[in-house]
Amino acid sequence: xxxxxxxxxxxxxxxMNQMELAKFLRKEISEEKLIILDFQYIQDEIECWxxxxxxxxxxxxxxxxxxNLLINSLHESDSYYFSNLGLNRSKIAAVCIKNIFxxxxxxxxxxxxxxxxxxxxxxxxxxxxxxxxxxxxxxSGEFYKDWGNGYGAITPHSDDLYENLNIDYLSLTICRxxxxxxxxxxxxxxxVKNFNDIDLCKLLHLKAKFLSGKNVAILKERERNIMEYxxxxxxxxxxxxxxxxxxxxxxxAVDPGEQYLIDMMRDNVSNFSQEQSIPETGTFLxxxxxxxxxxxxxxxxxxxxxxNYTKHSCFIDTPRLLFRSKGPRNEINFYE
Amino acid sequence: MPTELQMNLQNAVLILxxxxxxxxxxxxxxxxxRNTLNAATILCKxxxxxEDKNTADFVIDVALNxxxxxxxxxxxxxxxxxxxxxxxxxxSDPGTQLGSKLALHxxxxxxxxxxxxxxxxxxxxxxxxKNAQGYPRGYKPIFAEKIDSFEQLCAIHKQLNGKTFLKPxxxxxxxxxxxxxxxxxxxxxxxxxxxxxxSGVVAEELVSNSEEYSWDHVAGFSWVTEKKTTxxxxxxxxxxxxxxxxxxxxxxxxxxxxxxxxxxxxxxxxACHNEVFYSEKCQSVQAVEPNLRPAGMRIWxxxxxAYENFEPWKEWLLxxxxxxxxxxxxxxxNQKCYAGLRMITAVKEGILQxxxxxxxxxxxTEQVELIEIVWTKKPENSVTTVIKDNSDFIGYIIATSxxxxxxxxxxxxxxxxxxLEVKIYDFFN
Ligand SMILES: [Fe+2]
Numbered sequence: 001x002x003x004x005x006x007x008x009x010x011x012x013x014x015x016m017n018q019m020e021l022a023k024f025l026r027k028e029i030s031e032e033k034l035i036i037l038d039f040q041y042i043q044d045e046i047e048c049w050x051x052x053x054x055x056x057x058x059x060x061x062x063x064x065x066x067x068n069l070l071i072n073s074l075h076e077s078d079s080y081y082f083s084n085l086g087l088n089r090s091k092i093a094a095v096c097i098k099n100i101f102x103x104x105x106x107x108x109x110x111x112x113x114x115x116x117x118x119x120x121x122x123x124x125x126x127x128x129x130x131x132x133x134x135x136x137x138x139x140s141g142e143f144y145k146d147w148g149n150g151y152g153a154i155t156p157h158s159d160d161l162y163e164n165l166n167i168d169y170l171s172l173t174i175c176r177x178x179x180x181x182x183x184x185x186x187x188x189x190x191x192v193k194n195f196n197d198i199d200l201c202k203l204l205h206l207k208a209k210f211l212s213g214k215n216v217a218i219l220k221e222r223e224r225n226i227m228e229y230x231x232x233x234x235x236x237x238x239x240x241x242x243x244x245x246x247x248x249x250x251x252x253a254v255d256p257g258e259q260y261l262i263d264m265m266r267d268n269v270s271n272f273s274q275e276q277s278i279p280e281t282g283t284f285l286x287x288x289x290x291x292x293x294x295x296x297x298x299x300x301x302x303x304x305x306x307x308n309y310t311k312h313s314c315f316i317d318t319p320r321l322l323f324r325s326k327g328p329r330n331e332i333n334f335y336e
Numbered sequence: 337m338p339t340e341l342q343m344n345l346q347n348a349v350l351i352l353x354x355x356x357x358x359x360x361x362x363x364x365x366x367x368x369x370r371n372t373l374n375a376a377t378i379l380c381k382x383x384x385x386x387e388d389k390n391t392a393d394f395v396i397d398v399a400l401n402x403x404x405x406x407x408x409x410x411x412x413x414x415x416x417x418x419x420x421x422x423x424x425x426x427x428s429d430p431g432t433q434l435g436s437k438l439a440l441h442x443x444x445x446x447x448x449x450x451x452x453x454x455x456x457x458x459x460x461x462x463x464x465x466k467n468a469q470g471y472p473r474g475y476k477p478i479f480a481e482k483i484d485s486f487e488q489l490c491a492i493h494k495q496l497n498g499k500t501f502l503k504p505x506x507x508x509x510x511x512x513x514x515x516x517x518x519x520x521x522x523x524x525x526x527x528x529x530x531x532x533x534x535s536g537v538v539a540e541e542l543v544s545n546s547e548e549y550s551w552d553h554v555a556g557f558s559w560v561t562e563k564k565t566t567x568x569x570x571x572x573x574x575x576x577x578x579x580x581x582x583x584x585x586x587x588x589x590x591x592x593x594x595x596x597x598x599x600x601x602x603x604x605x606x607a608c609h610n611e612v613f614y615s616e617k618c619q620s621v622q623a624v625e626p627n628l629r630p631a632g633m634r635i636w637x638x639x640x641x642a643y644e645n646f647e648p649w650k651e652w653l654l655x656x657x658x659x660x661x662x663x664x665x666x667x668x669x670n671q672k673c674y675a676g677l678r679m680i681t682a683v684k685e686g687i688l689q690x691x692x693x694x695x696x697x698x699x700x701t702e703q704v705e706l707i708e709i710v711w712t713k714k715p716e717n718s719v720t721t722v723i724k725d726n727s728d729f730i731g732y733i734i735a736t737s738x739x740x741x742x743x744x745x746x747x748x749x750x751x752x753x754x755x756l757e758v759k760i761y762d763f764f765n
Contacts, residue, residue, distance in 0.1 A: 332364050
């Protein structure tokens with residue numbers, strides 16, 4: 001059988017010499033892309049539908065109807081992305097959709113968020129020890145950086161690398177953001193841009209220890225490779241450059257002799273200008289968690305004002321309200 | 337030009353429950369429904385979980401017995417979401433009851449409401465069998481009696497010369513089934529089946545010197561599956577091979593029996609999984625039970641591997657939605673190979689620690705292709721060597737071959753090999 005067009009198997013990759021392997025790795029990571037979609041063409045339909053349905057308090061019914069609206073009204077060129085995110089065959093690492101709706105309403109935002117997350121086959125996972133659906137400035141937020149509910153910058157990372165379950169997708173919907181603070185993202189190709197062939201190939205076998213941080217109430221730890229390859233997903237990266245107030249560097253090389261590889265990547269992360277999403281009401285962003293790293297600059301407000309914002313923070317008056325989901329890809333899996 | 341009303345109606349299929357852990361088959365039905373009928377999937381079941389909600393497009397919280405109020409609940413829910421139901425899929429044993437009534441109500445295909453109770457109640461089937469006007473060649477009805485007390489159990493056991501098989505009337509997955517010739521005392525047996533007495537327990541004559549098969553059917557396509565059960569008192573299903581390696585004469589004996597059973601149960605050519613015993617010596621077939629739903633243990637997937645161009649899930653959806661290409665329900669399947677599934681038993685009792693990653697290619701042979709290895713237990717689960725029902729296995733494999741004997745020994749050897757690879761933390765060291 002001729003397999004030149006098919007994705008190479010893991011066996012094939014293990015047989016490559018260093019030059020072939022480095023060439024292969026560079027080609028793979030250079031092809032990953034972010035897609036920006038504009039849903040302006042159905043925004044009026046969505047707003048009109050919502051004005052009729054907003055008093056319906058059965059969320060499941062609303063979600064079913066809204067997903068039908070999307071399936072029936074979206075251009076096929078847009079709905080194509082629903083089933084092709086984060087896969088080897090597509091090389092689509094993230095999709096950012098703007099202008100889905102314009103009404104600043106947390107119920108509509110949550111509805112859009114849950115519906116699109118489901119259409120992208122994200123199965124939301126909720127851990128008991130983590131508060132994760134709504135993101136907004138929380139009391140004491142001004143003291144933390146590298147924390148989703150805080151004020152300070154968040155260094156690029158992939159989510160939940162210390163958990164046993166792989167988080168394939170992460171989605172965010174903006175209900176409102178008067179601070180205009182975008183989500184930033186960086187591709188692995190930029191993180192290893194200046195690596196020579198030897199160091200690049202070493203990454204395939206580099207093991208690191210990952211620690212949980214401020215976002216979870218217990219300390220979790222896990223050792224794993226920072227890079228994996230599979231025919232289905234292609235190359236996936238497990239990288240976290242955050243530094244936690246309590247636990248310190250969230251990712252450390254298991255072998256101290258290899259820590260320099262992580263330090264080189266960390267330098268690149270701080271020196272490359274990261275790309276940014278659109279911090280507007282009605283934006284939905286979904287990333288393949290192991291294809292692109294995400295983060296956030298410091299909140300775009302004066303530090304002295306934070307106290308005012310967090311004191312009465314609730315869904316109605318918080319300056320920046322996002323909904324988030326994260327979890328594995330939903331598909332037939334006889335291993336469960 | 338469609339009217340506005342028609343345009344707003346979204347097609348949907350209703351799944352009525354699922355047995356045990358078959359949520360992955362629900363996912364597959366959803367995919368098939370979307371691709372073949374452009375329909376959403378609505379799952380109806382009591383107390384749906386978060387996983388149910390993540391799996392179906394919509395979930396209706398409803399009991400699955402055939403009470404009118406359950407029909408009303410479903411009709412109200414489908415009105416709320418403005419859908420047009422194009423198919424009703426009874427996917428659980430209780431769901432066959434509500435399914436037949438609902439299908440009738442909606443004018444769709446489903447099991448016969450007047451006969452369908454025989455698919456749920458094992459004693460009702462024995463009565464229908466007893467009252468039948470004649471049997472197909474080789475078909476022998478089984479003596480059965482309902483028991484309510486220990487004294488009754490003792491009396492029947494004596495009457496049957498100690499060859500008794502106990503069955504809860506409304507349980508699946510071999511739960512609660514017991515061969516009394518294997519138990520130490522009738523008291524022990526009684527204490528184990530007591531909990532099923534309220535929903536009914538049947539004592540039947542034990543069928544011996546017979547092999548277990550099932551006649552599986554969907555929309556006029558049928559085949560015979562060979563089944564192997566564990567040799568202990570619980571008789572859990574450990575292996576299936578499609579098609580069963582039988583002569584044409586034997587296959588037709590079982591096919592006629594299976595067809596007869598499906599008529600007694602009122603399948604109307606829908607999904608059937610009719611379990612039978614076949615005795616080579618007597619050339620006779622005896623019914624274990626009819627089931628009006630797809631077979632478990634991935635038998636439909638085995639059939640899809642064994643036969644040319646056969647997609648049983650799709651055929652089922654086309655049948656219920658009345659979209660079959662043909663109107664005759666006598667279709668032939670062309671065999672490509674044998675496809676088998678065998679369960680993996682833990683080598684010792686303890687806590688599962690680690691499952692190695694195994695490359696399928698390295699285990700396949702020239703004659704046998706290993707298709708899948710599936711682990712149903714995960715690290716930190718407790719595991720046992722005493723198999724009471726299918727949930728006590730740690731996983732299974734699926735393989736195909738043109739040669740039955742090669743497949744059969746491959747399944748046996750490979751599952752033993754794999755079981756040894758699994759690390760189990762043992763309480764005693
Ligand atoms: Fe994050």
